Amino acid sequence: MGIFQCFLAIIVLLPALCTSQDTFTRSRATYYGSQDCYGTPTGACGYGEYGRTVYDGQVAAVARLYRNGTGCGGCYQVRCTYPPHCSSDGVHAVVTDYGEGDRTDFILSSRAYAKLGNSPTSTATLFAYGVVDIEFRRVPCQFSNANLVFKVHENSRYPGYLAIVIQYVAGQNDITAVELWQEDCKQWRGMRRAYGAVWDTSSPPSGSIDMRFQVSGSAGLKWMQATNAIPSNWKTGAVYATAIQLN
Structure with missing residues (x-):
């Protein structure tokens, strides 16, 4: 390789090296x-x-x-x-x-x-x-052997008001939307971000609750679904585990 080619290679590589360290x-x-x-x-x-x-x-x-x-x-x-x-x-x-x-x-x-x-x-x-x-x-957040869990917030009142917090969100992921399946209407209905990481609804579905949530991370936006995420007889303060692990 000639001197000019070596010099050109250094010019090409330097910006990449600087970018990778500037985090x-x-x-x-x-x-x-x-x-x-x-x-x-x-x-x-x-x-x-x-x-x-x-x-x-x-x-x-x-x-x-x-x-x-x-x-x-x-x-x-x-x-x-x-x-x-x-x-x-x-x-x-x-x-x-x-x-x-x-x-x-x-x-x-x-x-x-x-x-x-x-x-x-x-x-x-x-x-x-x-x-x-x-x-x-x-x-990335790292939790040893911790699947995603849904906690029923202490402000919830069965059966008319449900607030949840999603815990153990691993990786570099943000939860940007949460929806519940409304069986009678055959559609997903959004929960409101009440404050912080707390999502709520004043008319939760009856029966066990299917839930999906939108994740924003390095892979872009994606929806993930948890079937029977919360049981029909949910209780205030209870924590319900899922089989979902984010990374």
Whole structure:
């Protein structure tokens, strides 16, 4: 290969290399305190206890990433950018709440914020700073042996009002629509996004409920269906497992 050909190959390859490494967005992060350093069960996503303990309590409140609730359940790698103090991997945190800080994209639980440091001394320093410069990127959520589940929200009232939360949405997927099968009309009827990750309807079908939901991810938009997703005698607070695993 001649000198000119080698030079041309380098010119062609460099943009690809730069693009593949340019995956993080710079921002700032702070933390919130709780008695046990976990999340809060009253977060804006409506997850309840799941939102407090998922990912061992490595959870976050966000503002612009909240996206009117569509961002609930998204996972992000967050790492601070003070070389003497910061771990190379940072923390993988799940969005479970809405919160605005001082020009921050993340308000991390104390348990998640502690993962930013590379030693106990550095972690103490970062907590003393209160707000730190970070870089972040969306990453796939990973749940060991966890299929998708539907939780009947505590605000539901059998049989006239049904609200649900979809949990363990793995991969880099967002739930953008949920529909229930209306047998008497032979059609799918949409649920309303009540708030956060909570979907509801004031006239749920009688009998066991077939459900489908729209997933937005790396493969684009697709519909997935769960037959008999919720039994006819559903109960408030109950969790119903499916055989569906997203990735």
